[in-house]
Amino acid sequence: MDNQNKKAWLYLLPALIFLAVFMVYPLVDVFIYSFEESYNFASQTYNGVGIYNYSYVLHDAYFLQALKNTFILVAITVPLSTIIALLISLGLSSIKAVRNLFQTIYFLPYVTNTLAVGLVFMILFQKAPQHEGLVNTVINWFGGQSIDFLGGPYWAKMFVLCLYTIWVVMPFKILILTSALASVKQDYYNAAKLDGASNFRIFKKITLPMISPMLFYLIITGFIGAFKAYSDAVALFGLDLNSAEMNTIVGYVYDMLYSDGGGYPSYASAAAIILFVIVLTITCINLIISKKHVHY
Amino acid sequence: MNNSIQYEKIEKNAKLRKNTVNVFTYIMLTIWAIAVLFPFYWMILTSLKSYSAYSSETVPQFFVTSPAFENYTEAFTSVPLGQYFLNTLIFTLATTAIMLCIVIPAAFAFARMNFKGKNIVFTLILSLMMIPNELVIITNFTTVTNLNMRNTLAGLILPSVMSVFYVYLLKENFSQIPDELYYAAKVDGTSDWKYMWKVMIPICKPTIITITILKVIECWNSYVWPRLITDEQAYYLVSNGIQEIRENGFGRDNIPRMMAAVVVISVPLIVLFVIFRKKIMEGVARGGTKG
Numbered sequence: 001m002d003n004q005n006k007k008a009w010l011y012l013l014p015a016l017i018f019l020a021v022f023m024v025y026p027l028v029d030v031f032i033y034s035f036e037e038s039y040n041f042a043s044q045t046y047n048g049v050g051i052y053n054y055s056y057v058l059h060d061a062y063f064l065q066a067l068k069n070t071f072i073l074v075a076i077t078v079p080l081s082t083i084i085a086l087l088i089s090l091g092l093s094s095i096k097a098v099r100n101l102f103q104t105i106y107f108l109p110y111v112t113n114t115l116a117v118g119l120v121f122m123i124l125f126q127k128a129p130q131h132e133g134l135v136n137t138v139i140n141w142f143g144g145q146s147i148d149f150l151g152g153p154y155w156a157k158m159f160v161l162c163l164y165t166i167w168v169v170m171p172f173k174i175l176i177l178t179s180a181l182a183s184v185k186q187d188y189y190n191a192a193k194l195d196g197a198s199n200f201r202i203f204k205k206i207t208l209p210m211i212s213p214m215l216f217y218l219i220i221t222g223f224i225g226a227f228k229a230y231s232d233a234v235a236l237f238g239l240d241l242n243s244a245e246m247n248t249i250v251g252y253v254y255d256m257l258y259s260d261g262g263g264y265p266s267y268a269s270a271a272a273i274i275l276f277v278i279v280l281t282i283t284c285i286n287l288i289i290s291k292k293h294v295h296y
Numbered sequence: 297m298n299n300s301i302q303y304e305k306i307e308k309n310a311k312l313r314k315n316t317v318n319v320f321t322y323i324m325l326t327i328w329a330i331a332v333l334f335p336f337y338w339m340i341l342t343s344l345k346s347y348s349a350y351s352s353e354t355v356p357q358f359f360v361t362s363p364a365f366e367n368y369t370e371a372f373t374s375v376p377l378g379q380y381f382l383n384t385l386i387f388t389l390a391t392t393a394i395m396l397c398i399v400i401p402a403a404f405a406f407a408r409m410n411f412k413g414k415n416i417v418f419t420l421i422l423s424l425m426m427i428p429n430e431l432v433i434i435t436n437f438t439t440v441t442n443l444n445m446r447n448t449l450a451g452l453i454l455p456s457v458m459s460v461f462y463v464y465l466l467k468e469n470f471s472q473i474p475d476e477l478y479y480a481a482k483v484d485g486t487s488d489w490k491y492m493w494k495v496m497i498p499i500c501k502p503t504i505i506t507i508t509i510l511k512v513i514e515c516w517n518s519y520v521w522p523r524l525i526t527d528e529q530a531y532y533l534v535s536n537g538i539q540e541i542r543e544n545g546f547g548r549d550n551i552p553r554m555m556a557a558v559v560v561i562s563v564p565l566i567v568l569f570v571i572f573r574k575k576i577m578e579g580v581a582r583g584g585t586k587g
Contacts, residue, residue: 007488008411015402015421018458023424026435033434088328091321105329107577108336111569113517115535116558119542120335123342123551129351134338137356167331172580179581228430231519231535238543250430257434258524265434272430279428 034269046266053270062255063271066247072158073165073248074226081166082219085173090203092174093181103178110171118235121164125149150237157237157246164232169225173218180214181207216290220283227279230254249275339562343367343555350552367556376529377557380537387452387522387533388515394457395511396504402463404492407470408478418467425460429520437524447528456521462507465582469503470496506579509572516565534561 034053036046057063088106092099109117124134126149131137136146149156184207192202208215230250233241241247242255249271256268342350345357346364371377405411406418436455445451473496481491497504519535526532532540541557569576 004409005411008405008409008414011401011405011409012417014398015458015463016417018398018454019421019424019460021439022436022455022458023427023432023460026432026439027427029435030431084328088325091325094321095318095325102325102329103577104573105332107573108332108566108569110580111513111565111576112562113535113538113565115517115519115538116561117335117339119538119554119558120339120342122542123555124335124338128353128356128551129549130354131356134356167335170332175577175581224428228428234519234539235542239539253430253434254520254524257437265438268434272434276428276431 030269030272033266034273036266038266053266054274057267057270057274060267062242062247063249063252065242065245066249066252069158069246070227070229070248073162073229074223076158076162077165077169078219078222078226080162081169081173082215082222084166085170085177085218086215088170088174089177089181090207092178103174106174107171109168110175114168114231115235117168118164118232121160121167122150122236125160151244154245157244160236161229161233161246164236165226165229168232169222173222176214176218177211180211184210212290212294216286216294220286220290223282223286224279227275227282249278336562339555339558342552343559345552347550347552351549364552367553368560371553371556371560374553375537375541375557376532377537377560379530380532380534381560383449383531384516384533386449387456388512390449391453391456391515392508392511394453395459395462396508398457399459399462399466399507400497400504401492403466403470404488404496406463406467407473408492408496409488421460422464425464433521433524436521440525445525447526447531449531451525452522452531452533456515456518459507459511462511465507466500466503469500473499502575505572505575506582509568509576510579512568513565513576537561 035049035051037048037050037052038046092102125136127133127136132140132146133149135149140146147153147156149160151157188206188210189202192206197205228250229248233246233248233251237244237246241251247255253268253271253275256264256271341358341360344360344363344365344367345353346362346367349357349360349364406414440446440451440455443451445454477495478491481495486494517535518533519539522531522533522536523539526536529537529540538557538561541554
């Protein structure tokens with residue numbers, strides 16, 4: 001027994017070392033950082049302990065902008081992408097021909113580099129040397145006015161960011177929902193049809209309850225993912241997100257840590273912990289709601 | 297008589313309704329398919345336009361008559377795209393290999409061995425799954441900086457190795473192997489190490505392939521950590537390379553060449569996807585999440 005004990009720990013040792021060094025220690029440390037006031041990165045000294053870092057971050061205009069951007073992004077993309085994904089998955093499960101082809105195509109964004117494809121979205125909305133860019137050209141065809149999507153009004157920029165975010169998160173949602181729909185037993189549908197239930201009623205009374213666990217899983221992970229948005233914004237607007245007014249909370253953390261205005265791990269830590277608290281709160285609210293509505 | 301006419305009418309109506317619904321479904325699905333594919337089309341198309349043709353078009357052109365393949369060779373010669381590629385390849389292979397070497401024995405220990413504190417350790421490790429990367433990355437950044445490992449492969453690789461979720465996924469799979477097999481092997485005098493290699497790993501090959509592919513995708517697309525830890529071009533990964541190109545690569549206007557670089561960066565994963573389509577989609581459905 002003792003021998004097996006030792007051996008088991010030996011098998012676990014590499015994993016435990018990595019976890020201790022790169023996860024557990026940092027986790028403790030980030031809280032310490034966030035309370036150390038006027039920490040100096042070069043000399044690694046600090047002046048006192050307190051909540052100054054939090055109050056600094058919460059009063060920083062850039063952080064408030066990032067907070068606003070992130071909340072708008074979450075509020076728009078999470079419901080919209082979930083609803084569209086549900087519609088598409090319902091469509092997918094009702095057809096037979098070319099279903100595989102569609103599924104393969106829909107999954108493509110998952111395996112692409114967010115930064116790289118973000119550049120494609122950028123040029124779709126950006127001005128070219130001699131014309132206004134593809135999207136604006138299309139808008140002009142329909143008689144609309146050109147919009148400077150990437151450098152212009154706030155809502156235009158937010159629109160592009162939301163659009164790209166939705167494009168990026170769709171593959172995962174479609175995949176999960178299609179497999180959830182496929183696992184609903186055909187018997188239920190046949191029984192309902194026999195009783196003459198309408199399609200909408202079947203959807204509301206059978207499909208939705210049966211896939212509700214997966215749907216809530218998607219909503220929860222969707223919220224968590226959307227709150228961590230960052231690289232999509234970088235791909236579209238470049239590294240200086242603050243001047244583009246398009247920074248996100250995660251972007252703020254990294255900017256504080258390391259960039260032109262960086263070198264403030266204390267502020268970065270405080271911002272990261274604020275983000276964590278927000279995400280935790282939202283996730284708990286989600287879980288409470290899901291307890292009431294999900295049928296297991 | 298009258299009844300049968302009614303039936304025909306009802307049937308006809310039902311069929312008509314079904315067909316309209318079907319047509320709408322196909323239209324919706326096709327629209328989304330186009331929305332997904334169009335950026336890829338535009339990316340390839342733009343990468344084949346010559347710079348002069350691109351900058352002189354007054355209306356966006358949807359076709360290209362004389363493809364300019366030199367964009368691709370220039371993308372490799374005017375920025376160290378080959379270097380970015382090599383870095384990413386080494387980073388991806390090394391990270392994935394080390395990850396497997398760590399995760400497999402750990403999962404084996406949790407699934408197969410009895411030791412004191414097993415449940416507590418396993419619960420603690422599982423609870424680490426909830427910790428977002430953003431929280432730990434700050435200290436990791438200082439750790440790596442203090443160890444003078446900025447702009448080194450070790451600094452890039454080591455903090456990216458561990459994935460708690462894969463330990464969990466593999467442990468679940470290992471646990472499904474019946475105990476009888478283990479006792480039989482024990483009777484034959486097989487050591488634990490050999491049993492893991494000769495029995496468990498072959499049986500759980502599908503799961504191992506799945507986590508390998510998921511990790512490869514994750515590594516190939518990783519951006520945040522490499523950006524923090526490298527500021528010398530010689531250590532850039534493709535994501536940082538493309539960002540560098542975007543900021544000040546080809547003179548910011550040479551969009552066609554930029555798109556050629558984007559195509560080159562996107563191709564490896566798309567090829568991987570085409571080959572392992574089923575495995576990847578299954579794997580992601582079981583355990584993938586993305587941003």
